[in-house]
Amino acid sequence: MAERNIQTLVCGECKSKNYHYQAGKKRADKTKVEVSKYCRPCKKHTPHKEAKS
Numbered sequence: 001m002a003e004r005n006i007q008t009l010v011c012g013e014c015k016s017k018n019y020h021y022q023a024g025k026k027r028a029d030k031t032k033v034e035v036s037k038y039c040r041p042c043k044k045h046t047p048h049k050e051a052k053s
């Protein structure tokens with residue numbers, strides 16, 4: 001099994017899984033990732049959060 005830590009970014013408004021990224025070496029458990037990304041379903045920028053795996 002690959003030890004890649006793939007995270008998913010979910011739109012905060014429509015819950016679409018729009019983005020994937022590979023997490024770094026360290027994982028800060030208490031740090032919530034929130035990034036403003038363009039969401040196609042919403043047709044605008046929305047705050048995207050890291051999905052729980």
Ligand SMILES: [Zn+2]
Binds near residue numbers: 015016039040
């Ligand atoms: Zn959206």
